[in-house]
Amino acid sequence: xxxxxxxxxxxxxxxxxxxxxxxxxxxxxxxxxxxxxxxxxxxxxxxxxxxxxxxxxxxxxxxxxxxxxxxxxxxxxxxxxxxxxxxxxxxxxxxxxxxxxxxxxxxxxxxxxxxxxxxxxxxxxxxxxxxxxxxxxxxxxxxxxxxxxxxxxxxxxxxxxxxxxxxxxxxxxxxxxxxxxxxxxxxxxxxxxxxxxxxxxxxxxxxxxxxxxxxxxxxxxxxxxxxxxxxxxxxxxxxxxx
Amino acid sequence: xxxxxxxxxxxxxxxxxxxxxxxxxxxxxxxxxxxxxxxxxxxxxxxxxxxxxxxxxxxxxxxxxxxxxxxxxxxxxxxxxxxxxxxxxxxxxxxxxxxxxxxxxxxxxxxxxxxxxxxxxxxxxxxxxxxxxxxxxxxxxxxxxxxxxxxxxxxxxxxxxxxxxxxxxxxxxxxxxxxxxxxxxxxxxxxxxxxxxxx
Numbered sequence: 001x002x003x004x005x006x007x008x009x010x011x012x013x014x015x016x017x018x019x020x021x022x023x024x025x026x027x028x029x030x031x032x033x034x035x036x037x038x039x040x041x042x043x044x045x046x047x048x049x050x051x052x053x054x055x056x057x058x059x060x061x062x063x064x065x066x067x068x069x070x071x072x073x074x075x076x077x078x079x080x081x082x083x084x085x086x087x088x089x090x091x092x093x094x095x096x097x098x099x100x101x102x103x104x105x106x107x108x109x110x111x112x113x114x115x116x117x118x119x120x121x122x123x124x125x126x127x128x129x130x131x132x133x134x135x136x137x138x139x140x141x142x143x144x145x146x147x148x149x150x151x152x153x154x155x156x157x158x159x160x161x162x163x164x165x166x167x168x169x170x171x172x173x174x175x176x177x178x179x180x181x182x183x184x185x186x187x188x189x190x191x192x193x194x195x196x197x198x199x200x201x202x203x204x205x206x207x208x209x210x211x212x213x214x215x216x217x218x219x220x221x222x223x224x225x226x227x228x229x230x231x232x233x234x235x236x237x238x239x240x241x242x
Numbered sequence: 243x244x245x246x247x248x249x250x251x252x253x254x255x256x257x258x259x260x261x262x263x264x265x266x267x268x269x270x271x272x273x274x275x276x277x278x279x280x281x282x283x284x285x286x287x288x289x290x291x292x293x294x295x296x297x298x299x300x301x302x303x304x305x306x307x308x309x310x311x312x313x314x315x316x317x318x319x320x321x322x323x324x325x326x327x328x329x330x331x332x333x334x335x336x337x338x339x340x341x342x343x344x345x346x347x348x349x350x351x352x353x354x355x356x357x358x359x360x361x362x363x364x365x366x367x368x369x370x371x372x373x374x375x376x377x378x379x380x381x382x383x384x385x386x387x388x389x390x391x392x393x394x395x396x397x398x399x400x401x402x403x404x405x406x407x408x409x410x411x412x413x414x415x416x417x418x419x420x421x422x423x424x425x426x427x428x429x430x431x432x433x434x435x436x437x438x439x440x441x
Contacts, residue, residue: 011422015396017403044321045313046429050397051320052378054282056274056371063277063291064269067298071262137307213306236258236306 006036013040014047031141031218031230032169134214136235141218142166145233147198155209158202162233165196168218175219176200177227178211189223190216212236250315258305265302272316273298275371276323282398283327293326316374328400381431389424392417 006029012018013026030037138145147162160176168174176187190200202208213236218229248256248267256264276297280290300322301308308318382390391410395401401409407417 008422011425012403012418014425015403015421016400017418041312042429042433043425045317046425046432047393047397048313048317048321048324049378049428049432050382050393051279051324052275052375053382053394054275054278054398057278057281057290058274059277059287059291059294063294064266064273066291067269067273067295068262068266070295071265071299071302137304139307231309234307 006030006033007039010036010040010043014044027141028169031232032172034228037230134235136160136162136214136216136233138164138233139231141230142232145196147233147235149202149214149235151208155207156203158208160190160198160200160202162190162192162198162200162216163196165192165198165216165232167192167194167196171221172218172229173221173223174198174216174232175223175227176202177215177217178202178204178208179213179215180211184226185211186223186225187214189219251310254301254305254308254310254315257302258308262302265298268301269298272319275316276319279320279323280327283324283400284330289330290327293323293330296326297322324397331400378432381428384431385424385427389420389427392420393424393428396421 006026009018009022009026013023018026030040134149134151136145136147136149142165144164145162145166146164147160149158149160151158165174174190174192176190178185178187185204185206187202187204188200190198192198213234215227215231215234217227217231219227248264250268250271253264253268253271257268273294277290277294280293281287284290284293297319301319308315312318313321382393385393392403392406395406395409396403403417403421404414406412406421407414410417
C-alpha cells in the first residue's frame with residue numbers, strides 16, 4: 001500500500017468508514033510510516049476537537065467524589081493476566097514458562113532464548129528472587145498484547161514475557177527500551193514467534209530498577225540507536241508485595 | 243485569591259506518580275466538558291456519568307502511556323470519552339438521531355452557555371474552556387455548511403460516511419470528499435494558534 005493511498009484513507013479510518021480488512025491494512029501501514037502516522041494523529045486530533053462543541057451540561061455534584069473514591073489501587077488496575085501475576089507472581093511466572101514451553105515457543109526462539117528456556121533452574125532462580133514487576137500493555141496498534149518484565153532481586157537481570165503481539169511489518173522488528181526521565185537504553189531486539197509470544201532476557205550494565213518505564217517500538221530489522229518507530233507496548237515499574 | 247490550576251503536563255505527571263489529588267484537579271478542569279460530550283452522544287445522564295468515571299479511571303491507569311507530542315491531554319480524554327460512549331451506544335443498539343437541523347443545533351446550543359456561571363469550574367478553567375470552544379467553533383463555522391454537517395454527523399452521531407450519504411441522499415463519493423477536505427481544513431485552522439477572524 002503506497003503512502004498516497006493511505007493518506008486518502010485517513011478520514012475514512014477516523015470516521016470508522018473502512019471495512020475491517022482495509023482498516024487493518026491502513027493501521028499496519030501507520031505502524032511504520034512516520035509521515036502518514038503524523039498526518040493521521042493531526043487529523044484525528046482535529047476530529048476529536050469537535051467534542052468541544054458539545055453543549056455544556058452539569059453532572060451531579062457527587063460525581064467527583066465517586067470518581068476519586070473509585071480509583072483502583074495501581075496494582076489492581078491491570079488486565080486479568082497481570083492481575084494474576086500481581087496476586088501470585090511466582091505461580092504466574094511458572095505458569096507462563098510452562099505455557100511457553102508447552103506451546104513450543106523455544107522452537108522459534110534464537111539460541112540465547114532456547115538455552116534459557118531449556119535451563120529451567122535459571123528461570124526458577126530468577127522467579128524466586130524476583131520482587132519487581134513491570135506490566136506491559138499493548139497500545140492501540142497492538143491492543144491484544146500484554147506482558148510483564150520481572151526483575152531479579154539484585155536488579156541485574158530481567159525477563160520479558162509477552163503475548164498477543166502481531167508480527168512486525170516486513171523488514172521491521174520490535175525493540176525494547178528502558179526509560180529513565182529523558183534517558184533511554186536499548187535493551188535489544190525482541191523476537192516474536194508465530195503465536196505472538198515473546199521471551200526476552202534483559203541484561204544491561206546498569207541496575208534495572210533505575211528505569212521507571214519500559215517500552216517496545218517498531219524499528220528497522222537491524223534495530224535502532226534511539227526509538228524511531230511507533231510504540232506497541234509500554235509499562236511502568238511496579239513493586240509486588242509478596 | 244485562589245491559585246490557578248496546574249498545567250496539564252504537570253497534572254498528568256503527578257497522576258502517573260500516583261497522586262490522587264491531581265485526578266480531582268483534572269476533574270475540576272475537564273469533568274464537565276467530558277460529561278457534556280458523553281451526554282450529547284448517549285442522551286442518558288446516568289450513562290454519561292458512568293462514562294466520565296471510566297475515563298478518569300482510565301487516565302489514572304494509563305497516565306504513564308500518555309504521549310503529549312501526539313495530542314493535548316484534553317484531546318486524549320475526549321477521544322476516550324467518545325470511544326466509550328460509542329461502545330455504549332452500540333451495546334444498547336440505540337437509535338441515532340440523524341436530522342441535519344438537529345446536528346447544527348448542537349453547535350448553536352453550545353454557543354449560548356455561559357461558562358463563567360458554572361458552579362463546578364474555577365474561573366481560569368472556565369475561561370480556558372470558553373476560549374477552546376470559541377476557537378473550535380470559529381474554525382468549524384469557517385467550513386462550508388455541507389462539510390460542517392458531514393463532520394458533525396460523523397462525530398456526534400457516530401455515522402459512517404455511507405450512513406451519512408444515505409441520510410442526506412447524496413452520493414458516497416461526495417460525502418467522502420466533504421469529510422476529507424473538511425477535516426484537512428479544520429486541522430489547518432486549529433493548528434494555527436489564533437482564533438480565525440469573523441467572515
